[in-house]
Structures are given as structure tokens and as C-alpha cells.
Amino acid sequence: MKFKYLAITALSAVALYAGQAGAADKKTLAIVVKGLDNPFFEQINLGCKKWLSEHADSEYKCLYTGPASSADEAGEVQIVDDLLTKGVAAIAISPSNAPAMATRIREIAPKVPVMTIDADFLEPDRMLRKTYLGTDNYLMGVKMAEQAKALKAKGGSVCLQLGNVAAANINARAQGFRDTLAGAKNVDRLTGQNGWKEIEGCPVFTNDQADLANQQMSDVFTAHADLDAFILIGGWAQFAPQAYTQVTNQVMDKLKSKKLVIIAGDTLPPQTQAFREGRSHAQVGQRPFEMGYRAPDVMIQLIKGEKVDDPLYTGLDVCTAEAPGFCEKN
Structure with missing residues (x-):
């Protein structure tokens, strides 16, 4: 079973955004997830959209993208490569294949801030990103x-x-x-x-x-x-x-x-x-909406050279029969 939240491919979304951003003269804050077929990541998208709606006058725009399938590890690496080539102000990546993504980031050596979101690089590669935002x-x-x-x-x-x-x-x-x-x-x-x-x-x-x-x-x-x-x-x-x-x-x-x-x-x-x-x-x-909502502000802090804690944890919600909590009505 596949989840189809978008009618356009991830790469075409990048291309479409490039034209829109140019017209609006917005700087891109990119969030790249493992796959658009996973409803968990749609919550990150909703957080990104919420931030965008609250910052209509900002010089920055939040872009959410990723490969159509979560199984397309190479596709995610290619999207990150394309975004960095086209030019973004900062990028937040949820690497599906952490070693492969880290290898490509090392090769590109981007001058813009790179952070991870939801999933981190392996410990030996963490110097390649500025911070991690997501779950412990x-x-x-x-x-x-x-x-x-x-x-x-x-x-x-x-x-x-x-x-x-x-x-x-x-x-x-x-x-x-x-x-x-x-x-x-x-x-x-x-x-x-x-x-x-x-x-x-x-x-x-x-x-x-x-x-x-x-x-x-x-x-x-x-x-x-x-x-x-x-x-x-x-x-x-x-x-x-x-x-x-x-x-x-x-x-x-x-x-x-x-x-x-x-x-x-x-x-x-x-x-x-x-x-x-x-x-x-x-x-x-986990709290994926919070990840997507906070990521643009973190990227802007990194762009400005401000000190950002590493890691930035977003917390957990535990539901049990005795304490259903978050799960009782959501």
C-alpha cells in the first residue's frame, strides 16, 4: 500500500519551487525527508506549512520535499545534491541511509548550514552538520x-x-x-x-x-x-x-x-x-509536527551564526492502558 499525498514528484517539486521562489525573491529553508509516502513525514510538512503561514513577510520560505518512496535512498541523496546545487540558504535532512548521505555531504562540502531532522548521521559523521532536531x-x-x-x-x-x-x-x-x-x-x-x-x-x-x-x-x-x-x-x-x-x-x-x-x-x-x-x-x-515547525527557526539561527544547542530534542508521548494520555482523543 502506498500513500499518495502529492501529485507531483519530489524532483518536480524542487523545480516548481525554484520558479516560485525566484519570483517571490525568497531564500530557501529546505527540509528533505526520507519519503513522501510516509504519513509520519506529512506531519513535518504540516509543521513547515504552519511556520510559513505565520511568517508570510519573512525573507525565507520553508520547502518540504523528499523522494516519492521511502525506499529510494539514492533518490534522497540526489534531491539533496540538486537543492545544494540550485542554492538554498540552509538544509535540514532526515537521512534514510546515513552513511551514504554523509558521504555525499562530505564530497559537496556545502557552504550553507546543514542540520539533521528526525534522523541523524552516525557519530563519526556528525561534524558534517550543525545540529540535530528531533527525537532522542x-x-x-x-x-x-x-x-x-x-x-x-x-x-x-x-x-x-x-x-x-x-x-x-x-x-x-x-x-x-x-x-x-x-x-x-x-x-x-x-x-x-x-x-x-x-x-x-x-x-x-x-x-x-x-x-x-x-x-x-x-x-x-x-x-x-x-x-x-x-x-x-x-x-x-x-x-x-x-x-x-x-x-x-x-x-x-x-x-x-x-x-x-x-x-x-x-x-x-x-x-x-x-x-x-x-x-x-x-x-x-514522537512529535513530528514540532520538528517541522521548529526547523525553519533553527536554520535561520544557524544562518545568522547564532549558537544552537546540539542536539535539540522534541520529546516523547507515551500511551498505555493505565495512562492513555495523548492517545485518548487524538
């Missing part, structure tokens, strides 16, 4: 592990569902999750620590595709009838609510009894609906 992803993994421990005090068998293999933010969440359950640092895999063990064939990688995420869940549930916990490190499967409903219908009795627990990342509307229906036991949500 390791902490997000910790929060998900805390919910797993609360629901399964004795541990159990678990499957982690991840995104792209080289996505630094997703991998940081997985690290926080594993370390917290194991009670140790830099754990590569749960092999029985404190009763937790990752099953054979997991983790699974969705490549940020909702249809693949749901198929993977279904396959795991079929192959491992005694699974104790399934962890959506990102919310991919829930972004396709109809398919997610069908998949969780397979195991609703287990979900109701908590023989099987599901913990998922993010709190977009279809996800909070799934939570209220008992199709997940906890949601740990």
Missing part, C-alpha cells in the same frame, strides 16, 4: 522496553520490526530497547538476558513500507504461535489501518489476554485508533 531515539527505545517489562515481567520471546538497515534513528531505538531489557550496554541481540530472547528470523526490516510491514507481522504470527511480544520500532504497519486490522484480527484473543503484546512507535491518528481498539498495548510517540 535511544530514549525512545528505552521507553518501549520499559513498557515491554511492565507487560511481561518475566520476559519472553520477542520480534523487533525495524526500517531501513542503515537508518541511524531506527537502529538507535533498537539499541535502547535491547540494552534496557538486557541491563547492559551495546547489546547486539537478546539471547535470554533477563528472560528476553529474539526469535529466529527477527529482526525484520520493512524498508519503511507499510504493506511489507503488515505481511511480516502476519508471517511472524503464523510461524511463531507462542510469541510473547512484537515490537514495531517504527509505526509502519499501523500506517495502513485496514491491513493492520486484518493482521491483528489473527491474534485478537492473544492481544486481549496479553499472551501476546504489541508495542509500537509513533502516535499518528490511525495508530491511536488502533490503540483504543486494543490492537496495541502501548504507543511511544
